[in-house]
Amino acid sequence: MGKPTGFLEYPRETAPEREPQARLEDWHEFRLPLAPDKLRQQGARCMDCGTPFCHSGILLSGMASGCPLHNLIPEWNDLVYRDLWRQALDRLHRTNDFPEFTGRVCPAPCEASCVLAIGDPAVAIKNIEYAITERGWENGWIVPLPPRVRTGKNVAVIGSGPAGLAAALQLNRAGHSVTVYERDDRPGGLLMYGIPNMKLEKEGVLLRRIELLEAEGIRFMLKTEVGKDVAAERLYREYDAIVVAIGAGKARDLVVRGRELPGIHFALEYLTAATRTLLDGVPETITARGKDVVVIGGGDTGTDCVATALRQGCRSVVQLEILPHPPQQRAPENPWPEWPKVYAADYGQKEAAERFSADPRRYGRTAIAFLPDAGGTLASVVCAEVGWQEKKPGVLVPGPIPGSETTLPAQLVLLALGFVGPEQELLDTLGVARTASGTISGENDRFATSIPAVFAAGDCRRGQSLVVWAISEGRRAAQECDAFLMGKPETL
Ligand code: FAD
Structure with a gap:
């Protein structure tokens, strides 16, 4: 100090x-x-x-x-x-x-x-x-640090998000030969296709780290989906250990009238398409240009959608959030600041306020139907105010308040309602045990799975979370995997 x-x-x-x-x-x-x-x-x-x-x-x-x-x-x-x-x-x-x-x-x-x-x-x-x-x-202080000695052990990491990358880095530096399998055409997981360029530059920041990992000896197999392009059995045969870091990409849906109309997309589909357009120079496949946009979901992903729609030149943008505002005061018995639930305007809302002179957020509201125009394309969203009813003692359940309906014009709706867990197909093939919510089970906060030599890290184990947690899980899974491979509890 x-x-x-x-x-x-x-x-x-x-x-x-x-x-x-x-x-x-x-x-x-x-x-x-x-x-x-x-x-x-x-x-x-x-x-x-x-x-x-x-x-x-x-x-x-x-x-x-x-x-x-x-x-x-x-x-x-x-x-x-x-x-x-x-x-x-x-x-x-x-x-x-x-x-x-x-x-x-x-x-x-x-x-x-x-x-x-x-x-x-x-x-x-x-x-x-x-x-x-x-x-x-x-200053050139961050340079490749390949291991001096190789152990002769081979590890497959499935998924190249922050959890997979951290596990790969740690295992490679411990001397194991690491191959990362990634189904997308670029590595990085949600760091690449999810978090927009305005928050994290892809070429200057993300890819410079990936190049470093390659220089340290990590092999990336892109456009290779395990379970489809390469069989899980092959991984079991060819590798001494596997780290599963496939994220929690199953998006939460909003099943209301008109959900099937064209023009309604999951946020991640939209954000991925926008990043591809930016990096590949290809035309926008889903665009907000000239449209009235309604983003459903008030979290970070929703904010990223607002900011992306503004850059694409939307005509208007509204963001619906089910929670009332302000939702949480500091509890009287808790002298600490609450977890940073960001209810101050984030970057996307500040930008919307600048462009349209109004905060795009509508609190305590939800969508109850999507309506088409005469030609069958999406034209508007019917919203309602949200009331909270105590269904069981202590359990408040949100629901639309009858008579509070209003209609918003919308030719593009983006569903940013979070993620319900990892996709299950690969986990079925691998045979790893799961929790009731579909995430990979780990006993007592361990990173080993129910299958020997298979470890798990990140959102697929923890559920939808944060980059910092994914890195932490990747490091800890690598530590357990290394101890397993070397037969000793080595600290990385
Ligand atoms: P992911 O990043 O999801 O990576 C999983 C990877 O596995 C993907 O690349 C996927 O293609 C690959 N994969 C899946 N199945 C297979 C298979 N069978 N074979 C091969 N590859 C496969 N967190 C923050 O801390 N700050 C933020 O600002 C923030 N913003 C976010 C914005 C958005 C839009 C979203 C969606 C999330 C955001 N998050 C943010 C959350 C954060 O990105 C995730 O918690 C984190 O990326 C999880 O890391 P992961 O490695 O577990 O999974």
Whole structure:
């Protein structure tokens, strides 16, 4: 802790954003870096707490809190304050394989757990993480680290999202020969086709890390779906271990009248098509251009749809959210800031407000029907206000309030209602046991599955979650897999 009085002297300052009007003209990242002197001040604000909740990942009010990767946050905060950037990068890489991803897209549960935030805004930890890693790339400090010795063991990783990539990196560095199977044409999972370019640049940021992994010796088999293009039995025959990291891609649907009309798409279908257009220069297959757009779902995915529709030139955009606003106050018995449920306007809503002079969000509303025009194409969405009824003691169930219906014009509807779990076909073929909700079971928070030599990590095991959790799970699964392969509990 270089400056014990830092938290008394400096306020929280975060990275600026590009002006909404300007950034709507392109697909580049909307955040700008924080100036180095401001970063050092933020580092100085860290109190180096005796119990650093920011990196603990403990349970607060029944919810996991702090960094799941156990990032050594007070240590690298201090190193940044003292201008020791290279050491800060080394410290950051000890626990996080991809800080350039989390530094951009993580909702920062670390900041929600910052002790300073009891009475003052938290240290801008995420901005510091971003700056450390970008400085590392700019200065050529981040280089391939292939293993010195190979163990002769072969591992297949299925899925190249953040969980699969973290598992592959760790297992490869431990000396095993790793092949990543990915059914898409590009690696990265939802980092590639999901999270839009405005939040995480694909070519400059994601692919530069993939190139590094390839240079370390990891083999990527793209356009190769396990269970279809390559049989699961072949993997069992040819590999000493398998890590399953296939995500939780089964989207939640909204089964109401008119759902079958053309013009209604799952958010991920839409976001994937938009990224393909950007990267391949192909025409938009699903477009918001000139249309009235209704996004159903008020989470991050919904926001990404709003921002994408604006860049494509939609005529109007509305985002429906079932929860009332404001939904949650800090519980009186809980002195800690709540989990960062972002009800302040996020980047997409700020951009919509700039373009249309109105917040696109409509709280406490849901869609109850989709209506066609005379030609049979989607023309409007019927919405209703949501009431909450206590069906069983303590269980509130939402439902439309009769008589509260209104109609919104819509030629494009995007369903951003979350994900219900992993696709089951491959898991059936592999024969791994699952929980009642269809995720892969792991006993006592372990990453082994019911089949020997098969491990699981990320959203397919944990359920729909966050990039930071996927990286954490990939690392921990790799650790267990390595111990299994080498017959010893080795710490990676
Ligand atoms: P995924 O990233 O889903 O990767 C799984 C991969 O497995 C995919 O590439 C898939 O093609 C591949 N695969 C599946 N089946 C097979 C098969 N049979 N053979 C070969 N390959 C297969 N989290 C954040 O922290 N911050 C955000 O801002 C954020 N924004 C998001 C925005 C959107 C639109 C979405 C949908 C999610 C967002 N998330 C965000 C969540 C985050 O992206 C996920 O939690 C994370 O990517 C999960 O990682 P994963 O590796 O488990 O799975």
